[in-house]
């Protein structure tokens with residue numbers, strides 16, 4: 001559906017220096033997917049997402065949407081294509097002088113529909129986003145979450161095939177964030193709209209995306225299905241993002257600060273285990289004891305359901321007197337449980353070895 005090939009975007013700063021905001025990016029986004037692009041501020045996410053509808057023209061590369069290279073379109077063709085790509089912004093970008101109804105009507109001003117058809121459409125959209133009773137209100141009379149609902153209705157007015165969401169929930173409180181993510185998911189499922197969602201919050205990605213690309217300094221450094229990325233992140237930046245979206249970092253702090261654990265940490269091996277799918281329910285801890293008389297003390301554990309798959313994380317002390325730890329690692333690997341040993345003595349800056 002969307003193919004970005006070798007995209008490069010450069011900016012010039014006031015001193016005339018070139019800044020490479022997007023550096024040779026290749027992405028393939030399938031029809032009907034919710035695709036997340038995550039990265040810290042300045043990574044190039046907004047620039048990249050604006051390339052998809054050519055609001056930002058790249059210096060080089062191909063932007064292919066529905067088998068059409070947008071770089072080859074003339075202005076009129078591009079305007080028609082852009083109508084099929086809706087956009088939602090962090091700060092809603094509503095017109096304050098128009099009512100909710102007026103904001104949703106605006107993108108329909110040139111549509112080849114009768115007045116009655118337009119009214120019917122607006123009514124349907126306002127019902128979809130749960131704002132039918134607010135149609136005559138002005139943006140200043142709405143909460144942030146309600147404003148974003150208006151923005152979503154407006155983005156859907158021209159029956160887009162793609163919706164680009166630029167930090168759509170970053171200005172909202174946690175409750176409204178959840179409600180807007182739920183609505184976006186519904187829109188994706190009911191209308192089959194492909195969504196590209198940029199954010200600096202891995203929690204948002206975890207909640208609704210099917211796939212994610214991680215960006216750093218203009219480059220895509222890792223891309224994959226959510227479950228794979230969360231269970232086996234390859235890059236340390238990806239791991240950082242995942243840690244911030246879980247309680248694992250706090251768990252480490254508590255573990256290393258705990259006076260009773262300090263001695264134990266000197267003698268026993270501390271491990272981080274990750275597993276996905278059915279393994280989350282396998283009684284592997286009792287199995288380790290039965291097979292190898294190995295004791296596992298769980299210091300932290302959680303199981304999340306990501307894209308309908310259980311994903312488990314565990315921090316545990318493993319005491320194995322008679323069996324070499326390599327044998328245990330081997331056994332767990334056979335169960336598709338990945339295991340990393342932590343050097344507990346370096347706990348100021350704990351690290352995986």
Ligand SMILES: Nc1ncnc2c1ncn2[C@@H]1O[C@H](COP(=O)(O)OP(=O)(O)OP(=O)(O)O)[C@@H](O)[C@H]1O
Nearest residue numbers: 011012013021039040041042043044045046047048
């Ligand atoms: N119009 C511009 N002129 C010059 N530099 C720009 C322009 N727009 C963005 N940049 C720079 O390009 C880089 C990428 O910016 P971009 O906004 O795409 O990143 P981002 O990941 O979306 O960040 P944020 O989450 O803060 O919006 C940054 O260093 C930014 O300062």
